[in-house]
Amino acid sequence: MDDAVLRLDNVSRTYGEGDTMVAALRGVSRDFAAGTFTAVMGPSGSGKSTLLHCASGLDRPSGGEVRLDGRALSGLSDDALTELRRESIGFVFQSFNLVPSLSAEQNVLLPLTLAGARPPVDLARQLLASIGLGGLGARMPAQLSGGQQQRVAIARALAARPAVLFGDEPTGALDSTTARTVLTLLRWMVDEHGQTTIMVTHDPVAAAHADEVILLADGRIVDVVTAPTAAVVAKRMAVLEAAAGAVA
Numbered sequence: 032m033d034d035a036v037l038r039l040d041n042v043s044r045t046y047g048e049g050d051t052m053v054a055a056l057r058g059v060s061r062d063f064a065a066g067t068f069t070a071v072m073g074p075s076g077s078g079k080s081t082l083l084h085c086a087s088g089l090d091r092p093s094g095g096e097v098r099l100d101g102r103a104l105s106g107l108s109d110d111a112l113t114e115l116r117r118e119s120i121g122f123v124f125q126s127f128n129l130v131p132s133l134s135a136e137q138n139v140l141l142p143l144t145l146a147g148a149r150p151p152v153d154l155a156r157q158l159l160a161s162i163g164l165g166g167l168g169a170r171m172p173a174q175l176s177g178g179q180q181q182r183v184a185i186a187r188a189l190a191a192r193p194a195v196l197f198g199d200e201p202t203g204a205l206d207s208t209t210a211r212t213v214l215t216l217l218r219w220m221v222d223e224h225g226q227t228t229i230m231v232t233h234d235p236v237a238a239a240h241a242d243e244v245i246l247l248a249d250g251r252i253v254d255v256v257t258a259p260t261a262a263v264v265a266k267r268m269a270v271l272e273a274a275a276g277a278v279a
């Protein structure tokens with residue numbers, strides 16, 4: 032696919048050696064087209080976090096290749112990889128990871144200021160307004176609800192206009208109503224701004240917001256659900272969980 036922003040080609044990742052070796056990823060290949068929203072699911076230990084880390088340049092695969100905007104990551108030095116991550120990748124985590132002593136606005140701008148850039152003063156205000164937090168920029172994280180804090184974290188991840196936004200259980204710490212607000216926001220970023228987004232989740236309802244769901248089992252992609260509904264995803268997951276339980 033020519034419009035792939037991110038391409039995984041036969042990516043493998045092993046941990047340890049000899050008898051204790053664990054194959055966390057076993058030859059994963061997948062193209063992620065620009066402007067698409069993908070959810071990654073699978074039983075515990077199936078390789079979701081490893082996939083996210085390898086795809087985002089946080090970890091180096093043991094084999095295969097990851098290409099971001101056509102650039103092979105394996106050839107990059109650690110410094111070049113860090114630079115690429117800073118410029119092209121956004122992260123949102125389950126624990127919002129905001130700096131408690133900085134205001135919402137300062138948190139949003141932090142990655143840019145740390146990178147030595149002088150972001151336009153109204154960038155944070157615009158970003159916060161665009162995600163429904165207009166007027167709250169001066170608040171400290173402790174003065175915001177969980178959902179509001181996660182939206183600040185999303186604004187921060189988007190400040191550098193990343194090629195790909197990665198979410199590691201971004202709604203895992205939120206109640207279902209608040210989670211829906213955050214998922215609607217992610218969906219809106221994809222639809223309105225073409226923000227390519229890849230999210231690991233355990234929640235079929237969250238996964239149903241994506242364009243497709245990749246299902247992992249034992250380090251491999253074993254199923255892909257297009258135009259997912261929560262019911263279909265839950266059913267496929269139940270089959271995989273049962274199989275994983277039978278092996279364990």
Ligand SMILES: Nc1ncnc2c1ncn2[C@@H]1O[C@H](COP(=O)(O)OP(=O)(O)OP(=O)(O)O)[C@@H](O)[C@H]1O
Binds near residue numbers: 077080081
């Ligand atoms: N640093 C590590 N050292 C050794 N083994 C590891 C390491 N990290 C992950 N693994 C193993 O690799 C496999 C995949 O782990 P990974 O964390 O990617 O799974 P996951 O699907 O994200 O699991 P969960 O849903 O429980 O978070 C597991 O068997 C795990 O124990």
